[in-house]
Amino acid sequence: MAEVLVVVEATKEFGVKKVTLEMLTLARELGTPSAVVLGGSGAAEALSAKLGEYGAEKIYAAEGAEIDGYLVAPKATVLAELVKRVQPAAVLLASAQEGKEIAARLAVKLDNGILTDVVGLDADGTATQVAFAGSTIVKSKVTKGLPLVTVRPNSVNPTPAPATPAVEQLTVAVTDADKLAKVVDRVAEQKGSRPELTEASVVVSGGRGVGNADNFKLVEELADLLGGAVGASRAAVDSGFYPHQFQVGQTGKTVSPQLYVALGISGAIQHRAGMQTSKTIVAVNKDGEAPIFELADFGVVGDLFKVVPQAAEEIRKRK
Amino acid sequence: MNIVVLVKQVPDSGADRNLRSDDNTVDRGSANNVINEMDEYAIEEALKIKEAHGGEVTILTMGPDRAAESIRKALSMGPDKAVHVVDDALHGSCAVATSKVLAAALGQLNADLVICGAESTDGRVQVMPHMIAERLGVAALTGARKLTVDGATLTVERQTEEGYEVVTASTPAVVSVWDTINEPRYPSFKGIMAAKKKPVQTLSLGDLGVAPTEVGFDGATSAVLEHTKRPPRSGGAKITDEGEGGVKLVEFLATEKFV
Numbered sequence: 001m002a003e004v005l006v007v008v009e010a011t012k013e014f015g016v017k018k019v020t021l022e023m024l025t026l027a028r029e030l031g032t033p034s035a036v037v038l039g040g041s042g043a044a045e046a047l048s049a050k051l052g053e054y055g056a057e058k059i060y061a062a063e064g065a066e067i068d069g070y071l072v073a074p075k076a077t078v079l080a081e082l083v084k085r086v087q088p089a090a091v092l093l094a095s096a097q098e099g100k101e102i103a104a105r106l107a108v109k110l111d112n113g114i115l116t117d118v119v120g121l122d123a124d125g126t127a128t129q130v131a132f133a134g135s136t137i138v139k140s141k142v143t144k145g146l147p148l149v150t151v152r153p154n155s156v157n158p159t160p161a162p163a164t165p166a167v168e169q170l171t172v173a174v175t176d177a178d179k180l181a182k183v184v185d186r187v188a189e190q191k192g193s194r195p196e197l198t199e200a201s202v203v204v205s206g207g208r209g210v211g212n213a214d215n216f217k218l219v220e221e222l223a224d225l226l227g228g229a230v231g232a233s234r235a236a237v238d239s240g241f242y243p244h245q246f247q248v249g250q251t252g253k254t255v256s257p258q259l260y261v262a263l264g265i266s267g268a269i270q271h272r273a274g275m276q277t278s279k280t281i282v283a284v285n286k287d288g289e290a291p292i293f294e295l296a297d298f299g300v301v302g303d304l305f306k307v308v309p310q311a312a313e314e315i316r317k318r319k
Numbered sequence: 320m321n322i323v324v325l326v327k328q329v330p331d332s333g334a335d336r337n338l339r340s341d342d343n344t345v346d347r348g349s350a351n352n353v354i355n356e357m358d359e360y361a362i363e364e365a366l367k368i369k370e371a372h373g374g375e376v377t378i379l380t381m382g383p384d385r386a387a388e389s390i391r392k393a394l395s396m397g398p399d400k401a402v403h404v405v406d407d408a409l410h411g412s413c414a415v416a417t418s419k420v421l422a423a424a425l426g427q428l429n430a431d432l433v434i435c436g437a438e439s440t441d442g443r444v445q446v447m448p449h450m451i452a453e454r455l456g457v458a459a460l461t462g463a464r465k466l467t468v469d470g471a472t473l474t475v476e477r478q479t480e481e482g483y484e485v486v487t488a489s490t491p492a493v494v495s496v497w498d499t500i501n502e503p504r505y506p507s508f509k510g511i512m513a514a515k516k517k518p519v520q521t522l523s524l525g526d527l528g529v530a531p532t533e534v535g536f537d538g539a540t541s542a543v544l545e546h547t548k549r550p551p552r553s554g555g556a557k558i559t560d561e562g563e564g565g566v567k568l569v570e571f572l573a574t575e576k577f578v
Binding site: 011013071072073076096097100101103104105107108109111112113114115116117126130131132133134135136137138139140141142143144145177180181182183184185186187188189196197198202226244245250251254258259269270273276280281282284288293294295296297298299300301302303306307308309310311312313314315318 | 332333335336337338356357413414415418440441442443444445446447448449450452453454456457458459460461462464474477478479480481482483484485486487488489492497498499539540541542543544545546547548549551552553554555556557558559560563564565566567568569571572573575577578
């Protein structure tokens, strides 16, 4: 069977990201999964056990400052060379900022079609995408070149299929044109030990009704009890209650967790666009007419400052 | 500094948006057509740079005739002029072909700096800045929440999942911005009146040296096979808190096995 290249998303702190495991699971349906690690020195070594656990038969690695000292372009160059050499059945990347950007450059280099926000991929290359904030389901296909798709986190249930991958170091042929955008610093901002927003199975979000930045502790507490990530509506972010990278909505992150808890969020279209494909939605809002209740599988009309602490206490009791 | 801002006309993200049943393209007739929201932040950033460093701001739009409305709206914020790439053959173009057309237009505009929104609210594909940079052989500084211009050196803070990256490049470059970068100005009455007289140049595919077969449905590298509307969600149980709301909430979570 032909290889399927899966471009690995990982972080220093948490290692291989869940979307990578989803892509490896998806790749097994299409051919033989090969993971591609594009990062700093020693990146592949640290990730190989996990990648093997989910079925990577081979790991291609391009590592070092030449690769991760610049924005995206060197990664696309290395990947394009690899694609030309191994002629894979498909190339999968994560449907997040960097994955989409690498895919964008790859598409131009290879004059190849590209599909983003893919939630399913058939063996014949037919992809399922969600469009317009989850309101439209699209079946589509790359018609020129190989299936080059970016996969949306939380689309596939990752399942292990142990393999013992050999690591092949790629010789990097990065050109000066790939080194135009230099990364001079990487700064980590607060997140703590919570799962990443787009990958989390549970997301607890706060809106304008949370009132101020300090009160977001309530949202964080419930998130921690449920093992979830914290999100925020645009109103909450614009009011300075919570940092922008946690914004869920049309102009923020799109999330699709098993459980979404909306606290003090009215449910404007802007917000619904980022969360309405969540499996189960729960809402607490003092306004019984708030549109969020049209989406919620379970809604509590009430004061979140009473309901949430009581819910937190009840969860602790049951643990 | 010669700055070009990419502006896309999109169906209003607050309205019910659809794909057309006849050719699977975005239905521009069913919703109001507006400037892609993120592009307003790109325009604002360009105007701020011009105010601080001098130069000229040009709007570049590829789109059908009706996109002219959005071009005037963009000009009313303050840019100097606009270029509208319009050609019937462009209908149905994929992202790869679109980047070819925009790169060809930019090739004629000699921009030091191209600024665009990080993504459009219709496709949310987020690929255009890097596709264009790849074609032009210039730097792409994408996902900026802050942009600093110091002579020919650009520095951005790029928003990432973990925090941010500081990335630098020399002009010419493409920069894409998120809505955290600034607060776009509202067009003044004077600005709206002035926009009516600002020059808008239209360019056809012929003017750009791009063959009609390279774009539109003929040149598309991907195709939509079918599309369906997902049935709208319906609300479930809604209770009013009478002192036990938190407990009842957890009972629901327990039946769904989240607790």
